[in-house]
Amino acid sequence: MTITELQNEIIRIKKEKDICILAHSYQAREILEVADFTGDSYKLSVDASKAPNKTIVMSGVRFMAETCKILSPEKKVLMPNPHAGCQMADQMGKELISEVKKQFPDYTVVAYINTTADLKTICDVCVTSSSAVEICSKIENKNILFIPDCNLGAYVAKQLPDKNFKLLSGGCPIHACVNVEDVKKAKELYPEAEVLVHPECTPEVTAMADYVGSTSGIMNYAVKSDKKEFIIGTEISIAEHLQYMCPDKSFHYLTLKLICPNMKATTLVDLYNCVNGTAGEEIILDDKTIADAKKCIDEMIRLG
Numbered sequence: 001m002t003i004t005e006l007q008n009e010i011i012r013i014k015k016e017k018d019i020c021i022l023a024h025s026y027q028a029r030e031i032l033e034v035a036d037f038t039g040d041s042y043k044l045s046v047d048a049s050k051a052p053n054k055t056i057v058m059s060g061v062r063f064m065a066e067t068c069k070i071l072s073p074e075k076k077v078l079m080p081n082p083h084a085g086c087q088m089a090d091q092m093g094k095e096l097i098s099e100v101k102k103q104f105p106d107y108t109v110v111a112y113i114n115t116t117a118d119l120k121t122i123c124d125v126c127v128t129s130s131s132a133v134e135i136c137s138k139i140e141n142k143n144i145l146f147i148p149d150c151n152l153g154a155y156v157a158k159q160l161p162d163k164n165f166k167l168l169s170g171g172c173p174i175h176a177c178v179n180v181e182d183v184k185k186a187k188e189l190y191p192e193a194e195v196l197v198h199p200e201c202t203p204e205v206t207a208m209a210d211y212v213g214s215t216s217g218i219m220n221y222a223v224k225s226d227k228k229e230f231i232i233g234t235e236i237s238i239a240e241h242l243q244y245m246c247p248d249k250s251f252h253y254l255t256l257k258l259i260c261p262n263m264k265a266t267t268l269v270d271l272y273n274c275v276n277g278t279a280g281e282e283i284i285l286d287d288k289t290i291a292d293a294k295k296c297i298d299e300m301i302r303l304g
Protein backbone atom coordinates (compact mmCIF):
# COMPACT_ATOMS: atom_id res chain seq x y z
CA MET A 1 0.00 0.00 0.00
CA THR A 2 1.13 3.56 -0.60
CA ILE A 3 1.28 6.03 2.28
CA THR A 4 -1.97 7.64 1.10
CA GLU A 5 -3.72 4.25 0.85
CA LEU A 6 -2.54 3.37 4.36
CA GLN A 7 -3.77 6.72 5.66
CA ASN A 8 -7.16 6.26 3.95
CA GLU A 9 -7.49 2.80 5.50
CA ILE A 10 -6.64 4.16 8.97
CA ILE A 11 -9.28 6.89 8.55
CA ARG A 12 -11.87 4.35 7.37
CA ILE A 13 -11.17 1.89 10.23
CA LYS A 14 -11.10 4.56 12.95
CA LYS A 15 -14.57 5.76 11.87
CA GLU A 16 -15.90 2.20 11.66
CA LYS A 17 -14.55 1.29 15.13
CA ASP A 18 -15.21 4.64 16.86
CA ILE A 19 -11.51 5.25 17.54
CA CYS A 20 -10.02 8.63 18.38
CA ILE A 21 -6.37 9.04 17.35
CA LEU A 22 -4.18 11.40 19.36
CA ALA A 23 -0.70 12.25 18.11
CA HIS A 24 2.01 14.22 19.91
CA SER A 25 3.58 17.01 17.81
CA TYR A 26 6.88 15.06 17.68
CA GLN A 27 5.23 12.32 15.59
CA ALA A 28 5.86 11.99 11.86
CA ARG A 29 3.84 14.15 9.48
CA GLU A 30 1.99 11.17 7.95
CA ILE A 31 0.74 10.25 11.45
CA LEU A 32 -0.30 13.81 12.35
CA GLU A 33 -2.35 13.91 9.13
CA VAL A 34 -4.65 11.06 10.26
CA ALA A 35 -4.95 12.15 13.90
CA ASP A 36 -8.10 13.67 15.41
CA PHE A 37 -6.05 15.75 17.85
CA THR A 38 -2.41 16.84 17.78
CA GLY A 39 -0.40 18.98 20.14
CA ASP A 40 1.79 18.99 23.22
CA SER A 41 1.32 16.68 26.17
CA TYR A 42 -0.95 19.06 28.10
CA LYS A 43 -3.33 19.68 25.20
CA LEU A 44 -3.53 15.98 24.39
CA SER A 45 -4.34 15.02 27.98
CA VAL A 46 -7.30 17.42 27.96
CA ASP A 47 -8.40 16.42 24.43
CA ALA A 48 -8.35 12.74 25.48
CA SER A 49 -10.62 13.37 28.44
CA LYS A 50 -13.19 15.19 26.26
CA ALA A 51 -13.20 12.78 23.28
CA PRO A 52 -16.53 10.91 23.06
CA ASN A 53 -15.01 7.78 21.43
CA LYS A 54 -14.84 4.41 23.21
CA THR A 55 -11.28 3.73 22.08
CA ILE A 56 -8.29 6.06 22.11
CA VAL A 57 -5.06 5.38 20.25
CA MET A 58 -2.18 7.44 21.60
CA SER A 59 0.63 7.91 19.11
CA GLY A 60 3.38 9.26 21.30
CA VAL A 61 5.16 7.67 24.25
CA ARG A 62 3.98 5.45 27.10
CA PHE A 63 3.47 8.09 29.81
CA MET A 64 1.10 9.92 27.45
CA ALA A 65 -0.97 6.77 26.88
CA GLU A 66 -1.03 6.17 30.65
CA THR A 67 -2.24 9.74 31.18
CA CYS A 68 -5.11 9.10 28.72
CA LYS A 69 -6.07 5.95 30.63
CA ILE A 70 -5.98 7.77 33.99
CA LEU A 71 -8.27 10.49 32.65
CA SER A 72 -10.58 8.10 30.78
CA PRO A 73 -10.53 4.77 32.67
CA GLU A 74 -13.73 3.60 31.00
CA LYS A 75 -12.12 3.84 27.56
CA LYS A 76 -9.85 1.36 25.86
CA VAL A 77 -6.46 3.10 25.45
CA LEU A 78 -3.98 1.64 22.98
CA MET A 79 -0.42 2.52 22.05
CA PRO A 80 0.64 1.44 18.55
CA ASN A 81 4.27 0.66 19.44
CA PRO A 82 4.73 -0.66 23.00
CA HIS A 83 8.49 0.05 22.83
CA ALA A 84 7.92 3.82 22.72
CA GLY A 85 8.94 4.73 26.27
CA CYS A 86 10.43 7.98 27.57
CA GLN A 87 13.95 7.98 28.99
CA MET A 88 13.05 10.75 31.41
CA ALA A 89 9.84 9.07 32.66
CA ASP A 90 11.75 5.85 33.32
CA GLN A 91 14.44 7.58 35.42
CA MET A 92 12.66 7.87 38.77
CA GLY A 93 10.45 5.33 40.51
CA LYS A 94 8.06 5.40 43.46
CA GLU A 95 10.59 3.92 45.91
CA LEU A 96 13.20 6.63 45.26
CA ILE A 97 10.72 9.51 45.48
CA SER A 98 9.09 8.08 48.63
CA GLU A 99 12.52 8.27 50.29
CA VAL A 100 13.16 11.82 49.02
CA LYS A 101 9.72 12.92 50.28
CA LYS A 102 10.71 11.83 53.80
CA GLN A 103 13.61 14.31 53.67
CA PHE A 104 11.31 17.15 52.56
CA PRO A 105 8.03 16.57 54.41
CA ASP A 106 6.81 20.16 54.09
CA TYR A 107 7.29 20.34 50.31
CA THR A 108 4.56 20.05 47.66
CA VAL A 109 5.69 17.38 45.18
CA VAL A 110 5.27 18.62 41.61
CA ALA A 111 5.66 15.94 38.96
CA TYR A 112 6.36 16.74 35.33
CA ILE A 113 3.81 14.79 33.28
CA ASN A 114 6.79 12.82 31.86
CA THR A 115 6.56 10.36 34.79
CA THR A 116 5.03 6.90 35.13
CA ALA A 117 1.45 6.45 36.38
CA ASP A 118 2.90 4.58 39.34
CA LEU A 119 5.07 7.55 40.39
CA LYS A 120 2.20 10.01 39.92
CA THR A 121 0.30 8.16 42.67
CA ILE A 122 2.57 9.71 45.34
CA CYS A 123 2.84 13.21 43.87
CA ASP A 124 0.65 16.23 44.64
CA VAL A 125 0.37 18.09 41.34
CA CYS A 126 1.28 17.33 37.75
CA VAL A 127 2.61 19.92 35.29
CA THR A 128 3.55 19.97 31.62
CA SER A 129 6.15 22.19 30.00
CA SER A 130 3.42 24.58 28.84
CA SER A 131 1.70 24.81 32.22
CA ALA A 132 4.55 24.45 34.75
CA VAL A 133 5.15 28.13 35.52
CA GLU A 134 1.46 28.98 35.85
CA ILE A 135 0.63 25.95 37.99
CA CYS A 136 3.63 26.31 40.29
CA SER A 137 2.76 30.00 40.76
CA LYS A 138 -0.72 29.00 41.94
CA ILE A 139 0.47 26.43 44.50
CA GLU A 140 -0.05 27.89 47.97
CA ASN A 141 2.99 26.22 49.50
CA LYS A 142 6.24 28.16 49.02
CA ASN A 143 8.27 24.92 49.09
CA ILE A 144 8.22 22.85 45.90
CA LEU A 145 9.99 19.56 45.23
CA PHE A 146 10.06 19.45 41.42
CA ILE A 147 10.68 16.05 39.75
CA PRO A 148 12.22 14.60 37.61
CA ASP A 149 13.55 17.28 35.23
CA CYS A 150 16.08 19.61 36.87
CA ASN A 151 16.28 21.74 33.70
CA LEU A 152 12.55 22.41 33.48
CA GLY A 153 12.57 22.84 37.28
CA ALA A 154 15.40 25.40 37.07
CA TYR A 155 13.54 27.26 34.31
CA VAL A 156 10.36 27.42 36.42
CA ALA A 157 12.31 28.41 39.56
CA LYS A 158 13.88 31.33 37.65
CA GLN A 159 10.41 32.66 36.75
CA LEU A 160 9.16 32.26 40.34
CA PRO A 161 11.90 33.69 42.61
CA ASP A 162 9.54 33.82 45.62
CA LYS A 163 9.24 30.03 45.68
CA ASN A 164 11.74 27.67 47.24
CA PHE A 165 12.51 24.87 44.74
CA LYS A 166 14.30 21.58 45.43
CA LEU A 167 15.45 19.80 42.25
CA LEU A 168 16.76 16.28 41.61
CA SER A 169 19.25 15.40 38.90
CA GLY A 170 16.87 13.94 36.32
CA GLY A 171 15.94 15.14 32.86
CA CYS A 172 15.63 14.42 29.17
CA PRO A 173 18.93 13.07 27.85
CA ILE A 174 18.05 14.28 24.35
CA HIS A 175 17.39 17.93 25.22
CA ALA A 176 20.06 18.01 27.95
CA CYS A 177 22.86 17.19 25.52
CA VAL A 178 22.45 20.46 23.62
CA ASN A 179 25.28 22.73 24.73
CA VAL A 180 26.37 26.36 24.49
CA GLU A 181 28.74 25.52 21.60
CA ASP A 182 25.81 24.09 19.60
CA VAL A 183 23.89 27.34 20.04
CA LYS A 184 26.92 29.48 19.15
CA LYS A 185 27.54 27.43 15.99
CA ALA A 186 23.90 27.62 14.89
CA LYS A 187 23.84 31.39 15.51
CA GLU A 188 27.03 31.81 13.45
CA LEU A 189 25.50 29.84 10.60
CA TYR A 190 22.16 31.66 10.73
CA PRO A 191 22.82 35.10 12.30
CA GLU A 192 19.38 36.46 11.37
CA ALA A 193 17.49 33.57 12.96
CA GLU A 194 15.69 33.62 16.30
CA VAL A 195 16.52 30.76 18.68
CA LEU A 196 13.48 28.91 20.10
CA VAL A 197 14.15 26.18 22.67
CA HIS A 198 12.31 23.75 24.92
CA PRO A 199 12.75 24.22 28.70
CA GLU A 200 14.11 20.65 28.96
CA CYS A 201 17.39 22.16 27.65
CA THR A 202 19.97 23.28 30.22
CA PRO A 203 19.77 26.74 31.86
CA GLU A 204 22.92 27.79 29.91
CA VAL A 205 21.10 26.99 26.65
CA THR A 206 17.73 28.52 27.58
CA ALA A 207 19.57 31.69 28.66
CA MET A 208 20.79 32.10 25.04
CA ALA A 209 17.32 31.65 23.51
CA ASP A 210 14.97 34.33 22.20
CA TYR A 211 11.98 32.22 23.24
CA VAL A 212 11.59 29.26 25.64
CA GLY A 213 8.43 27.14 25.52
CA SER A 214 6.70 23.81 25.07
CA THR A 215 6.41 22.16 21.66
CA SER A 216 3.08 23.97 21.04
CA GLY A 217 4.52 27.18 22.44
CA ILE A 218 7.44 27.05 20.00
CA MET A 219 5.13 26.27 17.07
CA ASN A 220 2.68 29.06 17.89
CA TYR A 221 5.49 31.55 18.40
CA ALA A 222 7.09 30.74 15.04
CA VAL A 223 3.78 30.77 13.12
CA LYS A 224 2.70 34.14 14.55
CA SER A 225 6.12 35.84 14.44
CA ASP A 226 6.96 38.50 11.82
CA LYS A 227 10.49 37.06 11.72
CA LYS A 228 11.44 34.85 8.77
CA GLU A 229 14.15 32.54 10.13
CA PHE A 230 14.31 30.32 13.20
CA ILE A 231 16.68 27.86 14.91
CA ILE A 232 14.57 25.18 16.60
CA GLY A 233 15.91 23.75 19.87
CA THR A 234 13.65 20.77 20.39
CA GLU A 235 13.04 17.41 18.68
CA ILE A 236 13.87 17.86 14.99
CA SER A 237 10.33 16.92 13.86
CA ILE A 238 9.11 20.35 15.04
CA ALA A 239 11.38 22.16 12.56
CA GLU A 240 10.08 19.86 9.80
CA HIS A 241 6.40 20.45 10.68
CA LEU A 242 6.96 24.19 10.86
CA GLN A 243 8.62 24.19 7.44
CA TYR A 244 5.46 22.60 5.98
CA MET A 245 3.20 25.01 7.88
CA CYS A 246 5.14 28.16 6.97
CA PRO A 247 6.76 27.70 3.54
CA ASP A 248 7.68 31.41 3.40
CA LYS A 249 9.90 31.05 6.52
CA SER A 250 13.12 29.05 7.15
CA PHE A 251 13.60 26.62 10.01
CA HIS A 252 16.95 25.13 11.05
CA TYR A 253 17.72 22.36 13.55
CA LEU A 254 19.69 23.66 16.52
CA THR A 255 21.59 20.35 16.39
CA LEU A 256 20.99 16.92 14.92
CA LYS A 257 21.51 15.52 18.44
CA LEU A 258 17.86 16.46 19.03
CA ILE A 259 16.37 13.19 17.78
CA CYS A 260 14.20 11.26 20.24
CA PRO A 261 14.32 7.53 19.33
CA ASN A 262 11.19 6.89 21.37
CA MET A 263 9.16 9.49 19.55
CA LYS A 264 10.45 8.13 16.24
CA ALA A 265 9.57 4.53 17.21
CA THR A 266 5.93 4.64 16.11
CA THR A 267 5.38 4.35 12.35
CA LEU A 268 2.29 4.73 10.16
CA VAL A 269 2.33 0.93 9.72
CA ASP A 270 2.27 0.50 13.54
CA LEU A 271 -0.72 2.83 13.65
CA TYR A 272 -2.48 0.91 10.86
CA ASN A 273 -1.85 -2.43 12.61
CA CYS A 274 -3.05 -0.95 15.89
CA VAL A 275 -6.39 0.33 14.53
CA ASN A 276 -6.99 -2.91 12.63
CA GLY A 277 -6.37 -4.87 15.83
CA THR A 278 -3.27 -6.86 14.83
CA ALA A 279 -0.68 -4.99 16.93
CA GLY A 280 -0.24 -2.47 19.70
CA GLU A 281 -0.72 -2.72 23.44
CA GLU A 282 -3.72 -1.90 25.57
CA ILE A 283 -2.80 0.18 28.62
CA ILE A 284 -3.96 -1.66 31.73
CA LEU A 285 -3.75 0.10 35.10
CA ASP A 286 -5.37 -1.12 38.32
CA ASP A 287 -8.18 0.93 39.86
CA LYS A 288 -6.09 2.18 42.80
CA THR A 289 -3.25 3.41 40.56
CA ILE A 290 -5.78 5.21 38.37
CA ALA A 291 -7.56 6.81 41.34
CA ASP A 292 -4.34 7.92 43.08
CA ALA A 293 -2.57 9.14 39.91
CA LYS A 294 -5.72 10.99 38.81
CA LYS A 295 -5.59 13.24 41.90
CA CYS A 296 -2.41 14.94 40.75
CA ILE A 297 -3.61 15.25 37.12
CA ASP A 298 -6.97 16.65 38.28
CA GLU A 299 -5.06 19.16 40.37
CA MET A 300 -3.13 20.21 37.25
CA ILE A 301 -6.37 20.70 35.30
CA ARG A 302 -7.97 22.57 38.24
CA LEU A 303 -5.01 24.98 38.59
CA GLY A 304 -4.23 25.24 34.85
Ligand code: 13P
Nearest residue numbers: 040041042128129214215
Ligand atom coordinates in the same frame (compact mmCIF):
# COMPACT_ATOMS: atom_id res chain seq x y z
P1 13P B 1 5.63 18.86 25.60
O1 13P B 1 5.12 18.93 27.00
O2 13P B 1 6.16 20.14 25.11
O3 13P B 1 4.64 18.21 24.72
O4 13P B 1 6.92 17.93 25.63
C1 13P B 1 6.84 16.58 25.88
C2 13P B 1 8.16 15.99 25.73
O5 13P B 1 8.35 14.82 25.90
C3 13P B 1 9.26 16.89 25.39
O6 13P B 1 10.42 16.21 25.24
Ligand code: SF4
Nearest residue numbers: 086087088172174260
Ligand atom coordinates in the same frame (compact mmCIF):
# COMPACT_ATOMS: atom_id res chain seq x y z
FE1 SF4 C 1 11.11 11.68 26.77
FE2 SF4 C 1 13.03 13.37 26.00
FE3 SF4 C 1 11.85 11.82 24.19
FE4 SF4 C 1 10.52 13.85 25.30
S1 SF4 C 1 12.31 13.99 23.95
S2 SF4 C 1 9.74 11.77 24.98
S3 SF4 C 1 11.35 13.82 27.40
S4 SF4 C 1 13.11 11.12 25.94
